[in-house]
């Protein structure tokens with residue numbers, strides 16, 4: 001549990017709404033702790049000590065479906081068949097259809113609005129149909145094939161089957177990332193799956209490999225088995241991972257996120273030169289912490305203009321883009337960043353950000369830069385690491401509403417006006433793709449749907465996009481969150497407070513609030529010879 005905890009801290013940038021860990025100990029018993037909040041808030045030492053066992057699943061959540069309710073915190077669990085624990089990174093686009101299928105054909109009750117709960121139940125149903133008291137790897141591959149047939153969208157998943165082992169698999173386009181590695185220990189070989197290689201790296205795992213699109217990897221106490229379940233087709237990893245989402249010290253699908261961002265900075269400099277020509281009257285290049293730092297550094301280097309940290313980030317405030325609700329995002333930009341007058345006063349500044357999506361950050365920082373005394377109105381240039389964000393993301397980034405995107409129906413000049421800048425210079429999409437592809441030419445294309453509206457899975461209709469926009473725009477989300485919803489994590493997960501005193505002596509309320517549950521799910525005996533199998537996912 002400590003390694004899962006450390007790993008989740010390393011993935012905190014991928015989800016700040018909820019976190020959870022489920023471990024599997026002797027006799028196939030599962031131990032769970034999950035709840036809303038950052039990793040450091042959800043778990044304390046006692047929780048971790050009670051999460052016993054030598055395999056487990058951890059998850060940090062950034063909702064792209066359903067709500068922020070703690071009943072949607074992952075990992076999810078179903079007791080039948082076999083006792084399955086499941087964590088998912090991504091988003092399904094045919095959730096309505098899957099829910100009907102589960103209801104009318106499989107007679108499975110779905111207790112939340114989370115698409116991940118659907119995915120787990122499809123997996124469980126596929127396993128159920130095999131109808132065996134004990135399963136083997138072939139059965140699991142068959143069940144995952146069934147997922148590929150039914151589930152459309154972006155999904156990188158990990159599952160743990162009580163008493164059996166852990167499984168990782170990835171959607172047929174490889175939109176969302178997932179990798180795995182091994183580590184030798186005196187007790188044997190340890191295995192870990194993770195959304196990002198940084199976790200494997202920091203935990204001493206090596207021989208790191210990405211799971212291919214349409215591939216599944218199963219690790220049991222005796223073996224690791226891989227299977228390419230679908231013919232390698234259109235591999236299109238999400239380009240937004242490189243631009244913003246992933247940590248720079250991760251390598252995803254053979255591409256160093258750091259190197260790709262340096263390259264983006266280089267191309268951005270070309271765009272500045274192209275747009276400003278010889279009249280480039282810029283005194284200083286200033287990044288918007290955190291993500292744009294790497295690109296900004298290279299832009300400054302190429303332009304031969306000093307790089308300065310003009311915005312200081314409060315290290316205790318998380319990412320604003322993945323916060324729920326516009327009000328919270330706006331307020332937190334101010335809480336997070338402070339402009340140092342020293343670096344702005346009397347200067348023409350080129351402010352570099354990786355993305356201008358809703359424009360929340362840009363609007364605030366332009367004002368902050370001006371308040372801090374930047375020389376003249378014509379002094380702020382904003383460089384997005386990207387071409388215009390004009391289309392919703394449907395594969396695991398919560399960017400569902402066109403109307404909320406600042407570049408929707410606006411060109412560069414109008415965006416500049418809207419955010420109060422004097423000029424906005426966007427990266428061009430070809431350069432962005434080149435910045436990533438350069439490091440792995442085998443990847444022929446990326447999911448760039450937010451820029452070009454091309455959805456690699458197909459199945460996206462205008463009706464679907466309108467529906468998404470209606471249910472997941474900020475207003476709709478906040479009205480839902482404000483509704484009192486008496487969901488209990490206990491009901492959903494066989495809440496049994498029998499170990500409560502041992503875990504926490506402060507009363508049942510506290511226990512429930514933290515969503516800490518201990519449950520027995522299987523009589524299968526686990527003997528893992530002390531080796532550790534860990535899965536971490538967004």
Ligand SMILES: O=P(O)(O)OC[C@H]1O[C@H](OP(=O)(O)OP(=O)(O)O)[C@H](O)[C@@H]1O
Nearest residue numbers: 290291319320321356357358359360361
């Ligand atoms: O136009 P917007 O809707 O504001 O979104 C874009 C901004 O959000 C992200 O920063 P965030 O604060 O999430 O994280 P960071 O600290 O990693 O840069 C991103 O790096 C941009 O700064």
Ligand SMILES: NC(=O)CC[C@H](N)C(=O)O
Nearest residue numbers: 062063064065089090091
């Ligand atoms: N960010 C994600 O991967 C989200 C997973 C899943 N769609 C959820 O909303 O919980």
Ligand SMILES: [Mg+2]
Nearest residue numbers: 288289290291
């Ligand atoms: Mg940022």
